[in-house]
Amino acid sequence: MKEYLFSLEFIYLVASMTYILGLKMLGKPETARKGNLIAAAGMTIAIIGTIFLHKEVVPNYIYGLIGTAILIGTVIGWMIAKKVAMTKMPELVSLFNGMGGASAALIGLIEFEHYTGDTLSTTTIVAGIIIGSISFSGSMIAWAKLNGTLNKPLRLPKYNVLNNLIIIGVVLFASYIAWSGSESQLFIYILFFAALGYGILFVLPIGGADMPVVISLLNSFTGLAAALGGFLYGNMVMLTGGILVGSAGTILTFAMCDAMNRSLVNVIFGSFGGGGDSLVEESGSDTMKGSIKKTTISDTAILMNYSQRIIIVPGYGLAVAQAQHAIHELEQLLASRGIEVKYAIHPVAGRMPGHMNVLLAETNVDYDKLAEMEDVNPEFQNTDVVFVVGANDVVNPAAHNNPSSPIYGMPILDVENAKSIIINKRTMNPGYAGIENELFYNQKASMLFGDAKSVIQALISELKGM
Amino acid sequence: MTELIEFISSNIQMIYIVILMIFVGVEIIGHVPAVLHTPLMSGANAIHGVVIIGAILVLLGVNPENYLGQALGFVAVLLGTLNVVGGFVVTDRMLEMFKKKK
Incomplete structure (x- = not known):
């Protein structure tokens, strides 16, 4: 019996079970981390077992090769995985x-x-x-x-x-x-x-x-x-x-x-997904009528300071500018003045489903403040200010009202229902999907141009002075 | 046709496993909140690093005179390790953040 417990077959059986269990646990926030570690442990015993319980006689230098490859792979893999920024x-x-x-x-x-x-x-x-x-x-x-x-x-x-x-x-x-x-x-x-x-x-x-x-x-x-x-x-x-x-x-x-x-x-x-070039031209300047409004840091700060409810819509632009910490500071500052602040997270915000949650979790944003799309959409009409930071396609009303748009039918955050909309972007360039956004031309919308991080930091210092 | 029947009868166990595992995979992912999609994909990514077992078996069984085979096998083990170690460590890093706020 003891022999069987140390046989390769049995080890493989255990390892297979850890993968199933691990994946299952990865599906729940409370158990996710443990699940990952369990699967990793299963992988480790499977690898060790394969090497040491091999039946045939193998020249020693082959073991040397395997050991070296694993050692190099582990060191490099570990270092890359530990060093890389969460946005990457x-x-x-x-x-x-x-x-x-x-x-x-x-x-x-x-x-x-x-x-x-x-x-x-x-x-x-x-x-x-x-x-x-x-x-x-x-x-x-x-x-x-x-x-x-x-x-x-x-x-x-x-x-x-x-x-x-x-x-x-x-x-x-x-x-x-x-x-x-x-x-x-x-x-x-x-x-x-x-x-x-x-x-x-x-x-x-x-x-x-x-x-x-x-x-x-x-x-x-x-x-x-x-x-x-x-x-x-x-x-x-x-x-x-x-x-x-x-x-x-x-x-x-x-x-x-x-x-x-x-x-x-x-x-x-x-035909679409990041710049079908012809699409950009078609839906370009002629369909977009009207003009955009620009606003300033001090106007935005005043507007925010006298609001009761603010919803922040973070997008990948926020991550690129490394502004996660700044936005968290702004959120805490506003909350300390009795303003209700929430984050509206679109399912595909960032570059992957759940990516934005990971980025904000890194800065210790309170879990309850992250609202999913379905929950937050009805709340926009009672919201004073929506602050869109580096998001574009996920707030594009064309998804609702322009059947010829490539994103038509995509569920979006209905920010246009809010009383006013502040949009922070670096430039007027279209978003990742490569299409224009008529939200920017909305009466209630004002553009706050600039790098997300410096804009938010300026807002913070402006607010602190009030 | 005879070949197909022969194939099924001689691999019946593995065919069972394949079919059952497909359903297990589907069931497990069924109702996962979008928040966890990225870590889940990353975790699954690490698990398919199990291909490293195959790479190790190749090296263990390679002919001592087959230098090309040894070189490629070495690279295969190295890449497989990158997949496993990198995958699990990255997933852990992502999940660590979820845990902190309580």
Whole structure:
């Protein structure tokens, strides 16, 4: 009995259970952190078990290689994860996801020669190579897009047709390799690079605003690639972990699409999401009539000081300007004068669902002050001032009243119902979706131009002087 | 057709696991508040780092004369570790913030 408890199979069973339990606990705020640690512990025992309970005799230097790789990976991974700013979180997830995909593809590349002639195993291997490679190169493009290296969607002519032809070609070629029992190493490398290329072309045309959905999708791809590896080796822990992430990731992807009121097909093949250039021009200057009003720091401070209810609508602009702490200070200052202050959080505020909550939680904003969209929308009509900081598309009334707008139908925060609206933006440039916002031309709206952090700090010192 | 039947019969256990795990995954994510979507995605991201087990198995089984295989296997383990360690640490960092305010 004691022997079985220390067998690899049993360890894998325990590890698989920790993944299920861990993911389940991650779904509740109270247990989330513990859930993550439980899954991490399961992963650790699975790794240690795999190394030390290996049956065949293996040269010592191989253990040296494994140990070195794990050591380097741990140090680098730990340092990156600890150092990176919270605003950079989405691209970091994308980066790590890509690493997993690459790992899965490499496994397939190496194992191919050991399984030639075995159609089933070869099918598993080529599928793993394709999915892993797409996940890797796609994640790298998503990462580059999110950190601003690649900020324009690039589109080849007829990119949809072209992309579909490429993936069909890749799949046909892979089937040929699997069914013909080919032993060609050249073929498998061609497949690898073709899939890498497809991953790039797949993500390139998708706009920056849709990257979270793409990352979530690629996340489930990597899960699938890991599961294929599990199938190949008959390794249960890889199979359970991979399939679990594959299916959970798919559901999460749909949940994210839901929050933006868009279908997955629309995200991938759609024409919008970060600057379909023609769209900007079309909906540009002619449709937007009227003029914008500008306001000053002192006017805004006075307005706020004599309000009873203020709602802050934070957007990614706030995070970019690192103004989370400043806004929290402003909120506390206003609250200390008896003004009721809340944050209205749109489900896709920031760059990922829940990203804004993470950012504000970092500054110790009270959990009760973060109001979700459905709860806060009816409250706008009793609100004196709405302070929109670096948010744009999530308050764009075009979602309600302009059927030709690409964001038409997306649930938004109904800030136009408030008595007055102060909008802080750096410039008049359109938001991430690349479309104009008629809210800025609303009678009740005034623009407060400037960098979010310096504007908020100026507001604080103005208010303190009152 | 015979191949398909043979495939199913010889892998029946794994097929069961795949089907059940798909449902478990769907159920688990079912009603998670949007607030936790980012940490959840990050946590799931760390879990698929389980691919590192495969990378380790590759290195353990690689032919001592296959230097390319060893090099690629080394890279695969390294990348898998990055996925696992980075993924879990980042998720923990995100969740740490939720815990503080009580």
